[in-house]
Amino acid sequence: MPTRQDLPPVVELRGVEKRFASGLTALAGVDLAVERGEFLSLLGPSGCGKSTLLRIVAGLTPLSAGHFRLSLGGQNGRRGTAGRVGFVFQDPTLMPWSTVANNVLLPFRIAGRSGEAARELALAAVRAVGLAGFEDAYPHQLSGGMRMRVSIARALVTDPELLLLDEPFAALDEITRLALNDDLLRLWEERRPTIVFVTHSVFESVYLSTRIAVMTARPGRIAADLAVDLAQPRGPATRSSREYAATCERVSAALGAAMAGA
């Protein structure tokens, strides 16, 4: 049996460049490796290419130069990436004509599995994000925070090895955001997927992550790679600890330097 240390990084990018047809270079020389079970935040100024980078990792957009490799473990090497990578977009992008349960069932439908077992898993995922009782509700009957929970349940339903989240909580009020931060941490502790989380918020990145990659302004590259050594599990006491404040200060300084082009 290979040990954890023998396994290659789940995500590996080397010298990755992304040039759009418009001629704009969004990413230049991105080097990043994400190890199994890490909770990595990508932190950087608006327009630096965070979403572009996440879309490359998800296989939604090709790179222009460099190397990119996704190494998903699992029992059966012949399984593709379907269901093994979960993506939460900034906008929940739910199907308005479908119920909560059917929205969460979508990844199984795409994979051609919509039997009773898949339905049970979808209902369990809905419960896991605290939406028991709303299985038959339609998206317009939910609050913004609840819609985001549905989107997270949909990303989690296939128990993905890699979870990609693009500013999932940016549009939410502070209370909901803090609650969803804790929900996400509990899910990560229980299932241990590898997570790449995009955020603008230093406080959020420090609270959640085991590691933070700070990006420069466009064209984006990784300017600083910082380990977050705060005790696990994280919780309300984390936010009021001296170590948390000190780490936020360190990460803010790195972000400031990256934005200044240092």
Ligand SMILES: Nc1ncnc2c1ncn2[C@@H]1O[C@H](COP(=O)(O)OP(=O)(O)OP(=O)(O)O)[C@@H](O)[C@H]1O
């Ligand atoms: N399909 C596209 N065609 C051309 N340019 C694009 C395309 N998508 C993104 N860009 C450009 O690439 C750059 C990086 O965009 P991206 O959305 O990755 O930034 P971001 O870091 O996610 O920003 P934000 O924090 O505001 O979400 C921007 O200048 C954007 O205008």
Ligand SMILES: [Mg+2]
């Ligand atoms: Mg973005």
